[in-house]
Each structure stands twice: as structure tokens, then as C-alpha cells.
Amino acid sequence: MIKELEFGRCPLSNINVISPTAISHHAITKHIFMKTLIVLLITVSGISFFSFQKKTFDLKSSVARGKEVYVAYCISCHMEQGEGIEEVYPPLAKSDYLMADKKRSIQQVLYGVKGEMKVNGKMYNSEMSGFDLSDQEVSDVLNYIRNSFGNKGAAVTPEEVKANRK
Numbered sequence: 704m705i706k707e708l709e710f711g712r713c714p715l716s717n718i719n720v721i722s723p724t725a726i727s728h729h730a731i732t733k734h735i736f737m738k739t740l741i742v743l744l745i746t747v748s749g750i751s752f753f754s755f756q757k758k759t760f761d762l763k764s765s766v767a768r769g770k771e772v773y774v775a776y777c778i779s780c781h782m783e784q785g786e787g788i789e790e791v792y793p794p795l796a797k798s799d800y801l802m803a804d805k806k807r808s809i810q811q812v813l814y815g816v817k818g819e820m821k822v823n824g825k826m827y828n829s830e831m832s833g834f835d836l837s838d839q840e841v842s843d844v845l846n847y848i849r850n851s852f853g854n855k856g857a858a859v860t861p862e863e864v865k866a867n868r869k
């Protein structure tokens with residue numbers, strides 16, 4: 704049986720559709736459904752992309768910023784390659800002491816440290832005063848020293864620094 708012809712206007716594409724009544728309605732409904740589905744998929748993937756980005760910490764940028772903090776506040780004692788000065792300033796390069804305890808180093812940068820410590824088999828007994836730096840600056844400088852001079856360590860986030868403030 705031949706079906707009646709009808710003009711239909713697709714509300715989204717704004718084109719006229721000429722087709723048998725039954726097919727026309729079906730096609731338009733399907734078309735709207737597919738478009739809605741695509742828009743929905745793009746929105747959902749967009750949202751999940753941005754929330755994923757928020758969760759992953761950008762260690763590379765933090766290390767780059769940390770170098771500037773290091774040059775401004777730390778280099779005078781711990782030296783350019785983190786080698787320190789033997790028997791006076793302990794090394795950060797491949798420092799077993801530094802890499803052993805993330806929380807301890809956060810607190811040492813914030814509040815300083817005094818007394819005996821053994822770094823790479825050598826004893827130091829001196830004092831370092833704390834630094835008036837922001838959570839991000841502390842996280843950046845620690846990410847720099849923990850990922851330079853032959854060191855490789857997990858990221859320190861500003862949230863972790865905040866949590867370790869007294």
C-alpha cells in the first residue's frame with residue numbers, strides 16, 4: 704500500500720523532509736533522539752575530562768615553579784646541583800634522608816630543623832630555620848628537590864603541606 708506524502712520539518716536541522724507519513728515521523732523522532740544522545744555524550748565526556756584533570760596533579764609544572772623557589776631560598780646552602788657543602792650543609796642530591804620521609808621534609812621546610820641528622824652516611828649537626836612560604840611554594844620546592852639531582856619521588860600537593868602545618 705502506498706502511503707500518503709507529507710511535508711515535515713525537522714526542528715533541529717531546519718530542513719524539509721518529504722516522506723510517507725509513517726516514516727517521516729519515525730525518522731524525525733530518531734533524528735532528534737540521535738542528536739540529543741550525541742550532545743549528551745559530549746557533555747558527559749567533557750565533564751569527566753575536567754574532573755579528571757582536577758584530580759591529576761601536574762607534577763611537571765610544579766617542578767618548574769619549584770626551581771624558582773629553590774634558586775631564591777635554598778641554593779645558597781644546598782648549592783646548584785643539590786650537592787650541599789660537606790660537613791656544613793647536607794646534600795639534597797640522592798639524599799636518603801630527604802627521600803625517606805615526605806611529611807618530615809614538609810615540616811622541616813616550614814618550621815626548620817635543628818640537631819643531628821645522618822644524610823648519605825654522614826653526620827650533620829647544625830640548624831636550618833623555617834621558611835615563610837605558601838602551601839604551593841612549599842609543595843613546588845619539594846617537588847623540585849625530590850625530582851632533580853638524580854632524585855625521583857612522588858608528588859607533594861599543596862593540600863599535604865596544609866595538612867602538616869601546626
Ligand code: HEC
Nearest residue numbers: 776777780793794798800801816817818827828829830831
Ligand atoms: C642557611 C642555609 C640553608 C638554607 C638557605 C636552606 N637550608 Fe636546608 N638545611 C640546612 C642545614 C644546615 C640543614 C641540616 C640541619 C641539621 O643539621 O639539623 C638542612 C637540612 C635540609 C633538609 C634535610 C636534610 C637533607 O639534606 O635531606 C632538607 C630537605 C632541606 N634542608 C631543604 C631545604 C630547602 C627546600 C630549602 C629552601 C626552601 C633549604 N633547605 C634552605 C641549611 C640550609
